Amino acid sequence: MAADKKIAAITARLVERSKPSREAYLGRVREAATKGPHRSVLSCGNLAHGFAVCSPSEKGMLAGDRVPNLGIITAYNDMLSAHQPYETYPALIREAAREAGGVAQVAGGVPAMCDGVTQGQPGMELSLFSRDLIAMAAGVGLSHNMFDSVVYLGVCDKIVPGLAIAALTFGHLPAVFVPAGPMTSGLPNDEKARVRQLFAEGKVGRDALLEAESKSYHGPGTCTFYGTANSNQMLMEIMGFHMPGSSFINPGTPLRDALTKEAAKRALAITAMGNEFTPAGEMIDERSVVNGVIGLHATGGSTNHTLHLVAIARAAGIHLTWQDISDLSDAIPLLARVYPNGLADVNHFNAAGGIGFLIRELLKQGLLHDDVRTVFGQGLSAYTVEAGLGENGAVVRKPVPAQSGDAKVLSTIEAPFQASGGLKMLKGNIGTGVIKISAVKPERHVIEAPAKVFHDQAGLNNAFKNGELTGDFIAVVRFQGPKANGMPELHKLTTVLGILQDRGQRVALLTDGRMSGASGKVPAAIHVTPEAKDGGAIAKIRDGDMIRLDATKGTIDVLMDADIFDARIAIEADLSDNEYGMGRELFAIFRQNAGAADQGGSVLF
Numbered sequence: 259m260a261a262d263k264k265i266a267a268i269t270a271r272l273v274e275r276s277k278p279s280r281e282a283y284l285g286r287v288r289e290a291a292t293k294g295p296h297r298s299v300l301s302c303g304n305l306a307h308g309f310a311v312c313s314p315s316e317k318g319m320l321a322g323d324r325v326p327n328l329g330i331i332t333a334y335n336d337m338l339s340a341h342q343p344y345e346t347y348p349a350l351i352r353e354a355a356r357e358a359g360g361v362a363q364v365a366g367g368v369p370a371m372c373d374g375v376t377q378g379q380p381g382m383e384l385s386l387f388s389r390d391l392i393a394m395a396a397g398v399g400l401s402h403n404m405f406d407s408v409v410y411l412g413v414c415d416k417i418v419p420g421l422a423i424a425a426l427t428f429g430h431l432p433a434v435f436v437p438a439g440p441m442t443s444g445l446p447n448d449e450k451a452r453v454r455q456l457f458a459e460g461k462v463g464r465d466a467l468l469e470a471e472s473k474s475y476h477g478p479g480t481c482t483f484y485g486t487a488n489s490n491q492m493l494m495e496i497m498g499f500h501m502p503g504s505s506f507i508n509p510g511t512p513l514r515d516a517l518t519k520e521a522a523k524r525a526l527a528i529t530a531m532g533n534e535f536t537p538a539g540e541m542i543d544e545r546s547v548v549n550g551v552i553g554l555h556a557t558g559g560s561t562n563h564t565l566h567l568v569a570i571a572r573a574a575g576i577h578l579t580w581q582d583i584s585d586l587s588d589a590i591p592l593l594a595r596v597y598p599n600g601l602a603d604v605n606h607f608n609a610a611g612g613i614g615f616l617i618r619e620l621l622k623q624g625l626l627h628d629d630v631r632t633v634f635g636q637g638l639s640a641y642t643v644e645a646g647l648g649e650n651g652a653v654v655r656k657p658v659p660a661q662s663g664d665a666k667v668l669s670t671i672e673a674p675f676q677a678s679g680g681l682k683m684l685k686g687n688i689g690t691g692v693i694k695i696s697a698v699k700p701e702r703h704v705i706e707a708p709a710k711v712f713h714d715q716a717g718l719n720n721a722f723k724n725g726e727l728t729g730d731f732i733a734v735v736r737f738q739g740p741k742a743n744g745m746p747e748l749h750k751l752t753t754v755l756g757i758l759q760d761r762g763q764r765v766a767l768l769t770d771g772r773m774s775g776a777s778g779k780v781p782a783a784i785h786v787t788p789e790a791k792d793g794g795a796i797a798k799i800r801d802g803d804m805i806r807l808d809a810t811k812g813t814i815d816v817l818m819d820a821d822i823f824d825a826r827i828a829i830e831a832d833l834s835d836n837e838y839g840m841g842r843e844l845f846a847i848f849r850q851n852a853g854a855a856d857q858g859g860s861v862l863f
């Protein structure tokens with residue numbers, strides 16, 4: 259149990275709130291678990307289909323009941339720089355399985371969207387829904403019931419959350435997440451952002467912009483800013499789904515391959531057929547979820563996890579709320595400064611000590627639950643390490659250094675960058691929302707200004723081009739919620755609002771949509787619930803209304819007589835443009851059934 263009383267109290271209320279659903283969930287997991295192998299319930303016909311393409315020796319092993327079979331769920335494609343390295347992983351994993359006396363098969367693939375390719379494009383309106391689709395697609399692969407353990411190959415924004423929902427839905431099976439690692443450092447992220455602003459102001463041309471973007475995103479691996487994808491890696495490690503020290507090792511290196519093989523062997527070692535059975539649904543409990551939230555706060559992680567972590571927890575019968583996330587923020591200091599929360603990138607963070615250093619610092623003051631189960635065994639203290647290669651090419655681990663390799667990037671618990679974490683909940687007569695304050699200067703934590711209302715990103719960008727965005731204002735961009743158009747990221751607005759902010763205007767964004775984890779310096783009240791499409795108060799706001807966004811107090815309010823504001827009719831919008839094109843017609847059932855943002859914006863729960 260965490261030593262810190264506040265964390266223990268928040269965890270206790272999470273356990274209490276979740277009791278009925280968690281007990282029902284654990285009952286299902288225990289019912290589904292079997293001494294195995296799971297394939298033993300299949301008919302000869304089923305099994306013959308299942309191993310038809312295996313080698314004769316693998317068929318011999320799978321025909322018996324002594325050898326575990328490892329399922330691989332892969333999100334490989336060439337679109338995501340972070341997922342392209344997975345092309346070669348199945349062969350490596352099969353080799354490791356053979357060495358471990360087991361068998362491995364690709365159970366199935368899942369789709370993976372790159373939010374960088376679709377940012378500002380119609381495709382982004384499928385992004386949030388792709389998370390649930392990924393969980394469903396992984397379920398299709400695992401429903402063959404041929405497997406005794408699973409390795410999940412995924413890194414990016416919606417993919418890890420979708421795979422984690424699947425892993426917990428199949429919580430009777432062990433689950434090891436296998437990362438592919440970050441791209442090597444290219445053009446610094448702040449320099450990329452500077453060239454973008456110059457382009458938006460017409461000071462450089464497309465050739466200069468494309469050159470800067472291409473130097474920033476230049477090869478295999480995860481983009482190096484600390485957005486949702488790299489927040490995912492931190493979460494998977496601090497929640498115990500990764501092998502210790504594996505998150506931020508670059509792709510195409512001997513250590514990366516050694517970690518992949520080690521993960522496969524570990525996944526085969528923790529099946530019900532061995533003596534370290536670690537089913538995902540029992541490994542992940544309320545303490546693991548709270549540890550994930552703590553990691554988000556301590557690193558300034560992505561706002562998208564106020565959606566995804568809520569949905570992941572629900573898959574395990576755990577009811578995480580925005581109030582839990584916000585209250586933990588008050589108890590957890592910011593220990594990392596990685597872009598957009600600073601100038602460093604994730605490679606610098608890892609070189610400074612990485613996740614192992616972060617965990618050690620938080621454990622020093624009892625700010626994490628140490629008494630948790632992980633794929634590596636019992637206790638989070640085992641993760642206060644960094645991974646390396648031994649003489650024989652195997653993975654070796656040693657304790658993280660006592661000192662940070664760069665105190666400007668990764669600090670100690672004694673000298674945090676901020677006393678509280680990065681994510682705050684906002685409440686008021688507009689509804690509830692969240693704001694990431696770790697990347698916003700303190701003098702911009704409170705913005706009081708007139709509303710300028712838009713119904714899409716283009717409206718705001720056009721107003722900028724026409725020179726209409728003068729003075730202080732709060733841009734209200736609405737009908738961007740899950741039911742309206744799939745809750746796209748509005749990250750492209752950061753450039754325009756950043757230019758105005760740099761000119762000295764006091765500006766902010768208020769939306770029922772999302773931002774990227776890479777969004778940062780402009781104060782943004784996002785995920786506002788109820789959304790406009792649901793008749794939320796955000797649909798009552800008019801141009802010129804005075805709005806106060808106060809991240810210090812945690813409030814978002816229209817400053818007018820309550821009766822007058824309440825009496826207003828929530829306007830409706832023509833959303834027919836969002837119903838067709840780029841596959842959006844395939845996701846109508848998702849828009850119709852999406853849950854509220856504070857419930858994860860999911861069609862599953």
Ligand SMILES: O=C(O)C(=O)C[C@H](O)[C@H](O)COP(=O)(O)O
Pocket residue numbers: 372373374375377415484485486487560562747749773774775776
């Ligand atoms: O981390 C997240 O939440 C993201 O979704 C990051 C997006 O992939 C951005 O779109 C990529 O950054 P930009 O190149 O600035 O567009």
Ligand code: SF4
Pocket residue numbers: 338339340341371372373374375414415479480481485487488
């Ligand atoms: S981090 Fe974002 S932009 Fe980079 S590959 Fe992953 S999804 Fe695409």
